Amino acid sequence: MGSEWASTKVLSRSTNFGVPMRLSRYFLPVLRDVPKEAEIVSHRLMLRAGMIRQQASGLYSWLPMGYKVLMKVQKIIEEEQNRSGAIELLMPTIQSADLWRESGRYDAYGKEMLRIEDRHEREFLYGPTNEEMITDIFRTYVKSYKDLPLNLYHIQWKFRDEVRPRFGTMRSREFLMKDAYSFDLDKDRAVAAYERMFVAYLRTYARMGLTAIPMRADTGPIGGDLSHEWIILADTGESQVFCHRDLLDKTIPGQDTDFRGDLKPIFNDWTSLYAATEDMVDHAEFEASVPEDKRVSARGIEVGHIFYFGTKYSEPMKASVTGNDGKETIVHMGSYGIGLTRVVPAIIEASHDENGIIWPVSVAPFEAVLINLKAGDADTDAACDKLYAELTAAGLDMLYDDRDQPAGSKFATADLVGIPYQIILGPRGLKSGEVEIKHRKTGERETLPLANAVERLKGLIEPQRMNDI
RNA sequence: CGGAGUAUAGCGCAGCCUGGUAGCGCACCUGCUUCGGGAGCAGGGGGUCGAGUGUUCGAAUCACUCUACUCCGACCA
Numbered sequence: 001m002g003s004e005w006a007s008t009k010v011l012s013r014s015t016n017f018g019v020p021m022r023l024s025r026y027f028l029p030v031l032r033d034v035p036k037e038a039e040i041v042s043h044r045l046m047l048r049a050g051m052i053r054q055q056a057s058g059l060y061s062w063l064p065m066g067y068k069v070l071m072k073v074q075k076i077i078e079e080e081q082n083r084s085g086a087i088e089l090l091m092p093t094i095q096s097a098d099l100w101r102e103s104g105r106y107d108a109y110g111k112e113m114l115r116i117e118d119r120h121e122r123e124f125l126y127g128p129t130n131e132e133m134i135t136d137i138f139r140t141y142v143k144s145y146k147d148l149p150l151n152l153y154h155i156q157w158k159f160r161d162e163v164r165p166r167f168g169t170m171r172s173r174e175f176l177m178k179d180a181y182s183f184d185l186d187k188d189r190a191v192a193a194y195e196r197m198f199v200a201y202l203r204t205y206a207r208m209g210l211t212a213i214p215m216r217a218d219t220g221p222i223g224g225d226l227s228h229e230w231i232i233l234a235d236t237g238e239s240q241v242f243c244h245r246d247l248l249d250k251t252i253p254g255q256d257t258d259f260r261g262d263l264k265p266i267f268n269d270w271t272s273l274y275a276a277t278e279d280m281v282d283h284a285e286f287e288a289s290v291p292e293d294k295r296v297s298a299r300g301i302e303v304g305h306i307f308y309f310g311t312k313y314s315e316p317m318k319a320s321v322t323g324n325d326g327k328e329t330i331v332h333m334g335s336y337g338i339g340l341t342r343v344v345p346a347i348i349e350a351s352h353d354e355n356g357i358i359w360p361v362s363v364a365p366f367e368a369v370l371i372n373l374k375a376g377d378a379d380t381d382a383a384c385d386k387l388y389a390e391l392t393a394a395g396l397d398m399l400y401d402d403r404d405q406p407a408g409s410k411f412a413t414a415d416l417v418g419i420p421y422q423i424i425l426g427p428r429g430l431k432s433g434e435v436e437i438k439h440r441k442t443g444e445r446e447t448l449p450l451a452n453a454v455e456r457l458k459g460l461i462e463p464q465r466m467n468d469i
Numbered sequence: 470c471g472g473a474g475u476a477u478a479g480c481g482c483a484g485c486c487u488g489g490u491a492g493c494g495c496a497c498c499u500g501c502u503u504c505g506g507g508a509g510c511a512g513g514g515g516g517u518c519g520a521g522u523g524u525u526c527g528a529a530u531c532a533c534u535c536u537a538c539u540c541c542g543a544c545c546a
Contacts (some may be wrong), residue, residue, distance in 0.1 A: 032495060033481040037539050047480095057538065111470095112545080129546090163470065163544065177546060206481070229546095238545095305546060339546035358482060408506035416508090426505065436505090 010208045021366070023401045023413075027064050030413055040236045042345035043168030045357050049417040051101075051344075054171060058165030058173030065417060066344070067333050067366040070176065073340050074155055076207045076362065077178050084200035084259045086151040091133050093157050097123035099132045102317050112160045126159040131313045131335060134181040138331070139319040146187050148321065148331070149193050155340065167236075169341040170301070179219075180336040185323065187260075187310065190332035194308045195227060195263040199253050201230055202270070204338070206252040207466040209360025210347060212303055213247045215275040229277060230304035234349040237299030238301045242286050243275035245294040255468055277302075300344045303340040348418075357418025358441050361464035366399040368457055369419045371411070373426025383430050383450070390454050391423070393423030396461060417442065420464070423457060425450075 025154070033185075035055075038044040046052045051066025062070055078088060097115070100106035106113075106125075114126040127133070136154055142150065155178045164171050182193035198214065207210035210232050217229040228257040231241050233248075253266055277300065286295070311330045314320065320328045332455045344363075351358045361367055370391065372384040381402075388400045398420060401410050407426070414422045422438040429435055435453045438445045448456055 008513045029479085031480060035480065036475090038484095039540075054538090094535095158546080162546070164542090166540085171545075175546065179546090235505080287484095302546070337546050342546060375504095404504090406504055406506085406508050408504095408508080410507090424505080428505075 001317040002007065008205075012222050018416035021399050023215055023369075023399060024403045026399070028064065028206055028413075028417070031414060038168065039254040040170070040349070041352060042170065043347035044235075045348055045352060045418075046168055046345060046352075047417075049357055051440075052169060054168075054245055058162060058171075060169050060172055060174075060341075065365045069344055069359070069363055070340060072363045072365075073280040073343050074176075075353075077338055077340065079449065080200045080204040080207065081178070081180060082154050083255070084151075084196045085149075086153045086200070088154060088225035089137075089152055090154045091127075091130055091137075091156060094124050094157070095127045095130075095133055097125055098137055100125065103132050103135075103313050104316060104347050105132065112162065114159050114161050120122075127156075128287075129156055129177075130154070130156075130158045130179055130336075131333075132317065135313045135319050135333070135436070137320050138181075139182055139314075139317060142183065142319075143321055145321050145329070149182065149184050149189060151180055151197070152192060153178060153336070153458040157332050165167045168345055168347045172341060175312050175342065176340040178336075178338045178340060182336070183319070183331045184313075184333075185321065185329060185331065187332050189309055190310070190334055190419075191226065192263070194306065194334050195260050195267040196385075196410060197306055197334070198228065198267050198270070199257060199259070199263050201306065201338070202252050202266075203255070203257075203469070204280045205232075205303065207469060208343065208347060209466070210303065210343075210350060211248055213243055213275050213300075214270060214437060215277050216271075216280050217243060218279050226308035226334075228271075228306050229302050230306075231275075231277065231300035232346050232350055233296075233298045234301050234346070236349050237301045239300055239302070240278040241276070241282075241296075241298060242278075243283045244290045245296050247273050247275055247321075252469060254335060280349050282414055286466065292309075301342075303343050303346050303350060304336075306334065306336040324423050327429040346395065352418070354418035355412070355457070359420055360466075361420050361461055362398075362466040364420050365417065366419050367461050368421035368423055369399040369401055369414050371401045371407075371414060371422055371424045372423060373410070375402050375429060380425065380427050387423070387425060387450070387453065389433070391457065396457060421457060421460060423453060438450075 008161050010261050010461060031048045031361060034044050038047055049065060050063050051062060052059045055061055080087065083189045097106055116124050116126065119126060155176065157174055158177050159174050162171060165171055180197060182190065184190040184193050211231040212232050214228040215231050225418050238291045250270065259265055275285055310332050314331045314333055323329045347359050347363060351360065369382060370388050372380060374380045388398060392399045401414065418440060420440050422440065424436040433450050434447050436445055436447050437457065
């Protein structure tokens with residue numbers, strides 16, 4: 001039973017299980033014209049590359065190409081959350097209003113919360129976040145300090161009725177978020193939990209090909225006194241950020257990091273360099289602590305936010321455990337969010353050119369596309385079919401452009417949707433026994449013997465999967 | 470929530486001022502020719518012109534009401 005579920009999950013999340021991904025039979029509605037509503041580059045490219053379709057203001061369908069990227073992002077997040085010791089579960093999208101009355105947020109939250117009634121006129125809401133519900137689960141089952149620390153997370157759709165949704169899925173009303181919640185006996189241990197998540201975040205964004213910088217942040221309505229926003233630099237960012245240049249190329253903690261050990265040195269190392277958003281920046285401090293040639297002032301996009309908020313929810317909701325002294329203690333909590341549906345456009349903002357998206361291999365919808373330059377020609381078809389089978393057998397996540405289209409159209413599609421490598425085979429190359437590999441990122445092309453193509457492509461792609469950084 | 474706009478085929482647009490057979494490009498279908506950077510020719514299909522009410526012999530076009538969507542600002546993963 002367990003293995004059955006596990007394999008289902010894998011099937012739906014990444015590989016194609018040998019099923020040929022022929023573009024002629026796939027669902028990839030690319031657009032040549034830019035829909036007029038799309039203002040920023042990631043939104044335009046996501047629409048043009050057939051990744052999303054808007055269904056109403058702030059509500060999007062994820063089409064196959066987009067969904068595949070979203071699931072690859074999800075898989076990386078899950079792997080790094082799990083590595084850090086967090087445990088995945090799944091809570092519903094709809095929550096009872098009563099739960100939110102306990103914390104006092106039912107009245108406090110305002111119109112951003114979508115409130116709904118069922119047929120019995122009971123009050124519900126579409127969850128904008130899950131502190132209340134996870135606290136309810138925790139208090140029901142966890143009674144002893146021996147069960148701490150505990151960090152539970154889920155990846156679920158949220159809804160916040162934003163006044164003004166915009167920028168495609170960057171600021172949508174319905175969005176997919178990973179939210180983790182830590183429970184600890186006291187503040188020191190809660191801070192250690194915060195540091196574990198901090199390191200997990202460093203690794204998570206790096207694996208997605210993003211340089212995300214943790215910046216001290218305002219705790220806002222969630223409350224608490226320790227908080228970082230994770231910001232990637234992009235010209236289209238919504239806020240101005242200020243940081244030390246060395247943060248941009250610091251070494252990421254490796255996979256051998258001991259999450260059961262003391263991570264404070266790593267945390268201190270990263271937070272000792274100045275980094276703050278415009279809401280929090282102290283210009284005098286920025287200039288005093290960062291040498292002039294190391295000062296970065298740029299636009300940034302928030303792709304995550306972590307908080308320590310103490311007993312803000314555990315207190316009113318009575319989430320406590322019995323300590324080894326026999327006394328009941330209110331637990332200290334933190335929450336840790338990553339907006340998956342925002343990360344995807346953020347990656348595009350950070351990585352594109354005038355021809356389209358440039359996906360990092362680790363989140364690319366396909367790692368490479370085989371372009372058959374003369375679909376319908378018997379010899380070329382046979383050679384491409386064979387090569388495609390070999391590439392797939394080598395474990396590469398391949399798309400096969402077998403459409404009967406002019407070459408230029410295929411190149412344009414491949415560039416637009418941003419597949420990292422194009423492997424190009426036509427009658428001309430076939431005659432001389434050669435194929436061409438185009439690197440999407442650099443534009444570089446290399447011609448090599450057909451027989452070497454699989455090994456070469458594997459050699460290019462495998463190190464970039466970032467599975468083992 | 471304040472301000473400004475837009476709504477005509479899947480997408481991008483013209484037509485509206487001055488009321489009279491609903492058009493163009495891309496996409497789609499058929500055929501032929503092409504095939505290394507978004508092909509060419511020929512033929513074809515697709516529309517309650519956002520909704521409602523009014524004015525008129527006649528409304529995509531004029532008037533009023535409504536709805537949806539977008540942009541700028543304040544707010545947010």
